[in-house]
Amino acid sequence: MMNTITPSTFSELIRKRKSIRQFQSTPVPEHVLHEALEDAQYAPSNCNTQPWHVHIVSGAKKDELSQALLHDVVQGHASPDFEFDFNLYHGRYAQRQIEQVTLFYQSLGITREDREQRQRALTHNFEFYDAPHVAFLFMPSFGDNVRVASDVGMYGQSLLLALAARGIGSIPQTSIAMYADTVRRVLNVPQELKLLFGISFGYADEEQPVNQSHIGRDPVKDAVTFH
Numbered sequence: 001m002m003n004t005i006t007p008s009t010f011s012e013l014i015r016k017r018k019s020i021r022q023f024q025s026t027p028v029p030e031h032v033l034h035e036a037l038e039d040a041q042y043a044p045s046n047c048n049t050q051p052w053h054v055h056i057v058s059g060a061k062k063d064e065l066s067q068a069l070l071h072d073v074v075q076g077h078a079s080p081d082f083e084f085d086f087n088l089y090h091g092r093y094a095q096r097q098i099e100q101v102t103l104f105y106q107s108l109g110i111t112r113e114d115r116e117q118r119q120r121a122l123t124h125n126f127e128f129y130d131a132p133h134v135a136f137l138f139m140p141s142f143g144d145n146v147r148v149a150s151d152v153g154m155y156g157q158s159l160l161l162a163l164a165a166r167g168i169g170s171i172p173q174t175s176i177a178m179y180a181d182t183v184r185r186v187l188n189v190p191q192e193l194k195l196l197f198g199i200s201f202g203y204a205d206e207e208q209p210v211n212q213s214h215i216g217r218d219p220v221k222d223a224v225t226f227h
Contacts, residue, residue: 013161013164013165014161016164017160017161017164017170018169018211018214018215019170019171019172020129020131020169020170020171020200020201020204020211021104021124021129021171021208021210021211022129022130022204022205022208022210022211023128023129023130023131023132023169023200023201023202023203023204023205024130024132024202024203024204024205025130025132025202026132026202026203027058027132027133027202028132028133028168028201028202028203032166032168033056033133035162035166036159036162036163036165036166036168037054037159037162039158039159039162039165040155040158040159040162042158043151043154043155043157043158043159044151044154045151045154045155046147046148046150046151049148049151050151051139051140051142051148051151051152052137052138052139052151052152052155053137053138053139053140053189053193054135054136054137054138054155055135055136055138055187055189056133056134056135056136057133057134057136057187058132058133058134059132061186061187062128062132062133062134064186065134065182065183065186065187066126066127066128068182068185068186069126069176069179069182069183070123070126070127072179072182073123073126073179077179077181077182078178078179079178079179079180079181079182080177080178080179080180081177081180081194081195081196082145082149082177082194082196084174084178092218092222096218099215100215103213103215104121104210104213105118105121106213107209107210107212107213108121108209108210109209122175125173125175125176126175126176126179128173128176128198128200129171129200130205131171131200131201131202132202133200133201133202134176134198134199134200134201135159135198135199135201136176136177136183136187136189136195136198137152137155137156137195137196137197137198137199138189138193138194138195138196139151139152139193139194139196140192140193140194141192141194145194149196152196153196156172156196156197156199159199160172160199163201167203168201168202168203169201169202169203169204169211170199170200170201171199171200171201172197172198172199173197173198173199173200174197176197176198177195177196177197177198180194180195183195183198
């Protein structure tokens with residue numbers, strides 16, 4: 001008989017997962033990481049195409065990539081594969097984004113006027129919040145890419161939950177995908193593979209205030225329409 005996850009267990013897991021913005025340096029044991037990756041591999045995909053290409057960096061290669069990213073950030077050498085603009089958000093979408101960033105800076109004790117510390121907090125993205133590992137989720141390009149990106153997104157969520165189930169913290173990051181050429185160059189990834197986002201992961205430093213804040217979710221009635 002198959003082992004099953006009860007609704008209450010899954011409910012606890014999905015609510016326990018949150019974006020971690022400060023990690024311990026302790027690496028995830030190799031066998032634990034492989035178990036999580038095995039679970040994530042069962043993510044659904046359109047026509048079972050399984051279009052995800054995952055590159056994981058750790059140790060010296062991670063440090064090399066971080067330095068390359070920081071250099072290109074300073075130089076303004078952004079190279080996103082997919083368009084992203086905060087200014088395109090409107091209405092409640094924009095409000096949620098503002099609520100998130102406000103909570104983030106409040107948890108760090110950074111005021112709106114402290115531009116230097118705000119910039120430092122943003123730069124920490126490219127240091128992967130000191131996580132010992134980062135997974136980069138690449139995808140091939142087919143048509144308008146919407147279906148492929150959806151498949152990779154489902155893989156990403158599966159990986160986030162597989163990590164959380166093992167007590168491993170994580171954070172999906174769009175910011176590091178804004179420098180796709182940098183990542184491809186350092187990791188020797190073919191140009192035809194497009195970078196959707198990255199996931200920094202490891203064991204959370206739970207004593208840090210930035211990891212103690214929790215962003216809420218709108219009620220189901222605001223997202224779901226029954227017919």
